[in-house]
Amino acid sequence: MSSGSWEEFFAVHLPPTDFEDNRSLLKEFCERHDKYGNRIALVTSGGTTVPLEHNTVRFVDNFSAGTRGSASAEYFLEHGYAVIFMHRQKSLEPYTRHFSGQKLLDMLELDERGPNTTITVKPDSVDVLAPVLARYKAAHSAGALLHVSFTTVSEYFWLLRAACECLARLGPRALLYLAAAVSDFYIPKDRVPTHKMQSASGAPIIQLHLVPKMLAPLVSLWVPNAYVVSFKLETDENLLIPKARAALDKYKHKMVVANLLQTRHHRVILVTPEASQEVLLTREEVHAGVDIEATIVGEIVRLHTEHLGGPSVR
Amino acid sequence: MSSGSWEEFFAVHLPPTDFEDNRSLLKEFCERHDKYGNRIALVTSGGTTVPLEHNTVRFVDNFSAGTRGSASAEYFLEHGYAVIFMHRQKSLEPYTRHFSGQKLLDMLELDERGPNTTITVKPDSVDVLAPVLARYKAAHSAGALLHVSFTTVSEYFWLLRAACECLARLGPRALLYLAAAVSDFYIPKDRVPTHKMQSASGAPIIQLHLVPKMLAPLVSLWVPNAYVVSFKLETDENLLIPKARAALDKYKHKMVVANLLQTRHHRVILVTPEASQEVLLTREEVHAGVDIEATIVGEIVRLHTEHLGGPSVR
Secondary structure (H helix, E strand, O other): OOOOOHHHHHHHOOOOOOHHHHHHHHHHHHHHHHHOOOOEEEEEEOEOEEEOOOOOOEEEEEOOOOHHHHHHHHHHHHOOOEEEEEEEOOOOOOOHHHOOHHHHHHHEEEEOOOOOOEEEEOHHHHHHHHHHHHHHHHHHHOOOEEEEEEOEHHHHHHHHHHHHHHHHHHHHHEEEEEOOEOOOEEOOHHHOOOOOOOHHHOOOEEEOEEOOOOHHHHHHHHOOOOEEEEEEEEOOHHHHHHHHHHHHHHHOOOEEEEEEOOOOOOEEEEEOOOOEEEEEOOHHHHHOOOOHHHHHHHHHHHHHHHHHOOOOOO | OOOOOHHHHHHHOOOOOOHHHHHHHHHHHHHHHHHOOOOEEEEEEOEOEEEOOOOOOEEEEEOOOOHHHHHHHHHHHHOOOEEEEEEEOOOOOOOHHHOOHHHHHHHEEEEOOOOOOEEEEOHHHHHHHHHHHHHHHHHHHOOOEEEEEEOEHHHHHHHHHHHHHHHHHHHHHEEEEEOOEOOOEEOOHHHOOOOOOOHHHOOOEEEOEEOOOOHHHHHHHHOOOOEEEEEEEEOOHHHHHHHHHHHHHHHOOOEEEEEEOOOOOOEEEEEOOOOEEEEEOOHHHHHOOOOHHHHHHHHHHHHHHHHHOOOOOO
């Protein structure tokens, strides 16, 4: 079954209910940073869902905790970029990704002895928490980080196009880092049943349809001057580089970050039209908790700066 | 397509890799609380996944944030029960459910002026955080709360059976509160492809199979003396009570908590073989942040106590 066009997709699927609010936020953010001549990185993160029912009980999901995107957003901020963090609801977010809820509560000490109850972070946890908290507060007080979120693949596409429309004004200073795990498949709106599928009617068959490739209009029409980086996640090593090269040939963007599901936290290959470069963490670095995203983002910022023909921002 | 038997399911699907660790934890927990004559509530929470590939990139998921289960676990603890909280990885958990990572970081104040960096909770956040933190610490220091987690439907069933085997020794003092959103469908192990499905091969068709109804062996064989509460979530009001009654007739357990997806946070119906009782929050209660689980759990504890023929535990 062939995929419909991207125009058709937007014609058939209505915008999400909070779409206008998010569009205003995106517009204000891009205008403000454009005025100051800043660079903006749009970082997409987490997986999209494909609902199997209108009153959604069941859906097809793409695996992604949001590790790559949330870590990368922090490094773009460190390099002086303003960041639009466009993420799957409840996936990992910059700064908070370092601590689960339980880990944070375990760091806290409750003192009810005095006239006023106080809660403090235990001294041995301060070393871990303080640097992250300082960077979190700096990013927020500078207004350098905007969060917008999606759940379904249709919400993702609506947000992505809206962000591009706002980013277009920045020209080459806009960088798109499309790390979200977007479904290749979906179920067209008119094929989705209204109510929960009943097990009494037997086991269902789900016919999926191909999602149109949004990278095509994105690169050629929406943000023709931006620095666009896409991602390729595979489980079969043999397909990895050929598929990355094929994507660059087809969409004419700047880079594909290619990675395997099994090794993605310590190995990626940065594939550009000119070259391919392996980024690898040693076993020691992995154990020390080094983020491979520090290197990935550092290298992309270097290439983006070169592309801009100007000095590094920081 | 008809479902296989539950024996067949366990024969075909291997136990999860961390299964023996979890079984030891469950065994120790149940033996300890049995010795003291405590009651134990097994609270299951969150949705299960059905992997579409062995190297899982895509899966079918059941919608559930874990709101019902995580809130209920807190109320069982308040009523003096020991609680096994068996939840979907990354779903909401008791106590931490009140605060997202960002909300917690926003409560913290960093002070780097003195010789030692300190981090304290802002005074206006202490009122909100202190009571939750106190209950969190009390539950943990009493050893009254055990967390075990699952992701796939097969992991869920392995854990559920292991928990039942440990709970059986408590007889009627064991209460099962099966709030997890468990998939009715799955893909048998031998039908799942090894590698990521390729979009170039066209849109896939997914043939799902029915999952065996584990409530049958659970009630009749695994924990024949326990107080078992199951849940029914529908989107169609007309099916709700008939399906709850049918489940009670078929499995002979104690209660079905029936709820509609659309109204589940302020309305449920507690259906027992003898009666059905609506629990409803007013609009004011919803706005004030009252948990409907406080009433649900309170009523179940009352019925469980009656069933035990003894006085309330607290």
